[in-house]
Amino acid sequence: SDGFVYVLCSGGYDHYQLPELIVINPSSNTITRTLQWTSTSDYPQHLAKSPTGDTILFLNNGVFAYPICNSSIPASPVFEAGGTNLYNLAVDPQNADIYVTDAGDYVSDGNLKIYSSAGVLKSTVQAGRIPSSIVFYIK
Secondary structure (H helix, E strand, O other), X not given: OOOOEEEEEOOOOXXXXXXXXXXXXXXXXXXXXXXXXXXXXXXXXXXXXXXXXOEEEEEOOEEEEEEOOOOOOOOOOOEEXXXXXXXXXXXXXXXXXXXXXXXXOOXXXXXXXXXXXXXXXXXXXXXXXXXXXXXXXXX
């Protein structure tokens, strides 16, 4: 909604750098803001935006919501992973439900879990192995 580009840097597969969320102004090709995590044990990944565009969600052993007007990374998640292997996420553009895939043990079939925007589990659907991409078809 603000016209900026948001880039999530995980810190690398081997966690050698602190993760960062970088905000870029595409008009001037300049970085307008850099938000940095404080620990290399954090591993944020997979950005998704709310239907209104004013909040960005990402995975980091849970689902976090970052209002784009904030100047710091959120300290607590909307909901935690709870023993699941969260693999990807998407936000329903019509009702703001949060969809996450659970890779399970990476050998057996995983699940798609649907949460309300407040983080309440609404349903779970069995999926194939290591379910990843989520696409919404809007008529």
